[in-house]
Amino acid sequence: MKYSQFNSILPYNGSLALYNSFQQKVLFLENELNDLLQAARAEGIDILGNYHPDFYNYLKDNRFIIEDDINELEEVKKKSKSVDETQEEFVLTINPTMNCNFKCWYCYETHIKDSRLEVTVMDSINLLVNKICSKPELKTLTLAFFGGEPLLYFKKNVIPIVDHVVEVCEKYDKEFTISFTTNGYLTDDYFIEYFRKKNLNIHLQITFDGYKEEHDEVRFVSKTKGSYDEIIKNIRKLLSYDNFTIKARINYTDKNIHNCHKIVDDFADIIEKIDKNKLMFDYHRVWQNDQLDDTSKFLDENSKKMQEKGFMTHVHYSPNNVNDSCYADKRNSVVVNYNGDIYKCTARDFVPKDRAGYLSEDGELIWNDGYIEKRMDSKFNNKPCLSCRIMPLCNGGCSQHAIENLGGDGYCVYHGDEQQKSNVILAKIDEIVNAPQEV
Secondary structure: OEEOOOEEEEEEOOEEEEEEOOOOEEEEEOHHHHHHHHHHHHHOHHHHHHHOHHHHHHHHHOOOEEOOOOOHHHHHHHHHHHHHOOOOEEEEEEOOOOOOOOOOOOOOOOOOOOOOOOHHHHHHHHHHHHHHHOOOOOOEEEEEEOOOOOOOOHHHHHHHHHHHHHHHHHHHOOEEEEEEEEOOOOOOHHHHHHHHHOOOOEEEEEEEOOOHHHHHHHOEEEOOEEOHHHHHHHHHHHHOOOOEEEEEEEEEOOOOHHHHHHHHHHHOOOOOOOOHHHEEEEEEEOHHHOOOOOHHHHHHHHHHHHHHOOOEEEOOOOOOOOOOOOHHHOOOEEEEOOOOEEEOOOOOOOOHHHOOEEEOOOOOEEEOOOHHHHHHOOOOOOHHHHOOOOHHHHOOOOHHHHHHOOOOOOOOOOOOOHHHHHHHHHHHHHHHHHOOOOO
């Protein structure tokens, strides 16, 4: 037997936690057991069976220790491939436009005035939907609208696609989900009534840039009119109906973090009237402001204040990039731009020179020479990842990271910082400890 390369032992709430990042299991050790384990690691793990057979067998049964001939890396690869190559789901993301009603300073996208889906591209998208849903292996179609601001041309560009997706999924008996990434300013009564009349459940990610004053400095309609109050009003209205769930994404910096907790005060009078799972506040640091400072302390304080008032928050990113990889890692995913260009990732600018291919008139995905296979094969080529204790969680980030670093000297999304890796593990242990207990 051998000790798994994916084990870590860390202090946790006055105890010692043995955590395995592939099995995603934790065992809390008394000091005596830890001493036995460390001695066995030094002298040969099988010796542990002589001194404490129950402990030895528990570690073996839960795969903290494994047979010598097991190649854990190959097991992770096999699991990753089964997830990324699944034929049961297709994620179709559409950019109806690259125009936007706001111009946030940190936005990485090139906004293109008057850009919108042409009828020919919409027809091609509908043909693509037909091809996707006609495949017997498919169980679920995930339809996501991105941009630009996807609601700028809601009536003419979004509704026809949604109508077609609903019709085709019903025809082929496929499940489907629909989501929007939007700034929330245009979620008006027409938007709400359309989905209510069709009895469709919609998920929206709506962004804030801090509390009112900080937000309105970034997202404004004019020099004298901000957008915060209108977005709050729209979210409150959306939450009054069962059809809508909302992730309120808070883009924070070291400057705007201090007052972010006040956003929930604008929902204080309705929190007891709605299902708490319908609204969640998700903190993300603006990447141009990412730096070493004490902002995480204020981040945790903000989250705690929100939770104390009964609101759900998500603060620390907890990767699970093998078992639950990014949509762009999966073969069955595509981003269709307004002009018919196709991409895999929404976290990069949609410029023609970076396109991965195009959508043909008859609804076929035409990838650039070798692109899709190159992307699908891009993982597990980064040397630092292959010996890393959290590789089953991180896996080098995503295929976008991997493909952008092909041929390089190696990279680490945590900059090789072992403490950052330990923080990832501690967050995972928190998830296990705080998970609802089955009755």
